[in-house]
Amino acid sequence: MVTRTRALPRPPRFRGRLHDPRTATVIGRWLGAGVAVCFLTGLVSHGLQTPPGWLAPHLPTRPVWGYRVTQGLHVATGLALVPLLLAKLWTVYPRLFVWPPVRSPAHAAERLSITVLVSAALLEVCLGMTNITQWYPWPFSFRTVHWALAWVMVGALLVHVVVKAPVIAAHWRAARPARAAGTAGAADADDVDPDAGDRRALLLGVGAAVATVTAVTVGQTVTPLRPLTLLAPRHPDHHQQGLPVNRTAAEAGVTGTDATADGWRLRVVGPRGTLTLSLAEVGALPQHTARLPIACVEGWSATADWGGVRVADLLARVGAPEDATVRVVSLQRRGAFSVMEMPPPYARDPLTLLALRLGGEALSPDHGFPARIIAPNRPGVWQTKWVSRIETL
Template identity: 75%
Template sequence: MLPRFRGRLHDPRTATAIGRWLGAAVLVCFLTGLVSHGLQRPPDWLAPRLPARPVWGYRVSQGLHVATGIALVPLLLGKLWAVYPRLFAWPPARSPWHALERLSIAVLVSTALLEVALGLLNIFQWYAFPFSFRPVHYALAWVLAGSLLLHLAAKAPLIVEHWRRAPAGADPDARERRSLLLGLGAAVGAVTAVTAGQTFAPLRQLTLLAPRDPDHSRQGVPVNRTAAEAGVGPAMVAADAWRLRVAGPRGYALTLAELRALPQHTARLPIACVEGWSASADWTGVRLADLLDRAGAPAGSAVRVVSLQAHGGYRVMEMPAGYTRDPLTLLALRLNGAELSLDHGFPARIIAPNRPGVWQTKWVSRIEVLA
């Protein structure tokens, strides 16, 4: 038998009050998710127009996306608690219009719960499902947005009726509702405070639940995929085995010693990953634009970067011209003053402003000039 809640706060006014916060959080999550998807897998018309500035753009948008997604957990639970008695009302449909409304609610609730659950699993890189996370997460976002708009349209009269605060004395449950909302707000603040520090430095000391802590990471930057996990061993990057090959009109190859002898530049750039963590670091290496000039690459050329990584969806990366010619885009050889560790991409990795961490390719072996 389903539990029964007899409290008076299971009413439209409470649901509307929580719904304001929930709707705002879903909107922020949806918009920042579109930014993340656009930077990771841009359509052909968008790729040449992706901006390299501000350098912290992806760090902020993805950090906000993950923090808001985590905040959705208590908000969704609070909303479901407020409407729970009506979710299982009987009969389930009293008319065709009512059946459609109930169906939209079923799609909305199930999609919201699944979307948040998948996002949380992705944060911890626990892929306990037989499908690719990114396209499914992206598709569900549109289903969630559509079902939410349909739900708002169906409930518009009720929302309007309870949107404004009731006149003094007209709402006997006002004090209890205020206490509920304060508690819910505290829960949202708490889960945000103990997770947002992985990207928001002032909260770093409170990072209790976040899976990545830059302050306790090798060379000051977390590692998502180690060299062992990528199938890159020391023998593959030994000085007598590794070469950087640049394919272009005047293609060439460089040893690590030759690469180190080229003009070196240092840039302070953040690296930010889809899981929500980010860290700023000092990267030192050769400007990608200088390597392309040496290869005779035409102005406006994009590049394809190939990693020594043996397997995985990100071993080959394409970079639009807006990044390749940016003076902050480096083939980095050093991190925070020290030679790259093997897990951080030794002997060379890409670092570029305003790009997702999955495209900051490690263990670079080949750079190809594209038209």
């Protein structure tokens, strides 16, 4: 009786072209540039949303459109990374099946960095895409995890670049295309790239995909491109009073009599005591207008004309010091960001308003009626709606 032993399955063999270091290096350069832009603009966004104590008094209020540009660039670049990341993975995936899996300590470091980098990059992009659609099927905080993953991804990328530095350097410069038979000399035979034409076609296709994804989404921030906004989850021109709404009054639980014109009261608390004002009394104070953009972390932004009372004027009435940090409390009963702290640069800026009007009309309930905050160069999550209390800290 003959006993047969089953042979172990052989790892797949890849013979396709363009799964080569040169193609990986070119796409990697584009991908690295995109990651750098996303990371740096993400630092700006995080610093403006949750500044450390030492930074809060120094946050800039100018240019007024600063956050609109940085966050719009952050989201647009993050979406553009999707085709780049897929192209990069397609180029290098045969190396995931190399055998043996680990050949040396340096190879082990390379494999580990790739594992962490690919996992973090895919998860980071997926989390960002679900955030811009405001779909949160997980129990954890998006901002906390997105922030932590960004550092993990960048750290893994740096390790990967260091490990692969010799390969990257060797393939950074493009080789010359193959010439017709008999025209290439022996001296430059090693500098000829037979795949240059196919690689160029692949890179043109990847570039076209990146340009298309950008063109059909970036219009939510870049006004001239709004007619092309086909895939962006927000179109600023197609909403009430010309601005999108992330959270309606009903979703925030603002439905009681304290949010009506007759029942609402504003309380301003400072060293001189508490000032209580009705909506009519706030409307009788000196009114100012400001043309300011509102920009949200999801990537959409729009400029509007706001009218109301300067927050600095309200603070002066209760004797607030110039360097006072201000806490703003909303009528909101459900969801995050019902309490906001405003550092001195914003609180004292003449463009920071307790807004009563949007585009010359009273605020709609979903836009914050009876009153909301609008301040220059601030994330939309801190442009608090349904304000009921302003106090100094």
